[in-house]
Amino acid sequence: MLHSSPERDSPPQADGASASAASSGRGPGWAAVLLCLGLTFSGAAAYLLLIDIHWMHRSGAPLIASLALGAFWATRNALRSRRRGIRIASVANAMLLPLGLYAFFVAARLPAPTRPDLAAGIPDITLHDQQGRPVHLPTILKQGPLLLVFYRGHW
Amino acid sequence: MSTDPPERSARVVERNRLPFDILSDGESALTRAFGVLHPGGAPSGADIAVPSHFLLDSNGRVLWRWSAGRISDRIHPGEVLRAIHEQLAQ
Incomplete structure (x- = not known):
């Protein structure tokens, strides 16, 4: 009598199916890594696109939120993946959170202003406007209160 | 007011259609007098204002x-x- 083995009679699986089964067993794939990176950098894009919304650019809320969510997802990918490349990429992604926080809160700090040296009044100097016209500030000041706005420059 | 030269400020005024003038404090004299100088703060290393x-x-x-x-x-x-x-x- 011939006995057939169910395993021997079953048709061979297609390569894609076996690869899919193998990759699902190794945790998140490169698609998850790329999506996670996209989420991480979406905050930077939102920060630039929404820069006219005062509280958003001053607090950095979209930037910090995307970095935090990206770091959480990346950490999860690194812990669940068995592939070295995925784990390295995910750890690098997660490191963007402390780097981003450092850049936004520490590296971006400006030097504290010093006390204005105006004991003798506003300096008696003449500056030129964008058309090259001379402007003598003490003369303008005599006309009434003046709001001086110092821009960072290098636009 | 900025430490930029007048030509650069003119482009800013024109591009943004600003209703006010921008003075050029190229020597940073006024910026320094008001205590808001940021030495080497520009990407080029030039002095700018806070x-x-x-x-x-x-x-x-x-x-x-x-x-x-x-x-x-x-x-x-x-x-x-x-x-x-x-x-x-x-």
């Missing part, structure tokens, strides 16, 4: 001031107007 506002009375006395703490800090125009109204009402 973004700041000063409200002066006709005698040159500082009635109100604001300066940015971080590169991204900018005061809301409403806050500036509120400070001006409060100071000038006194």
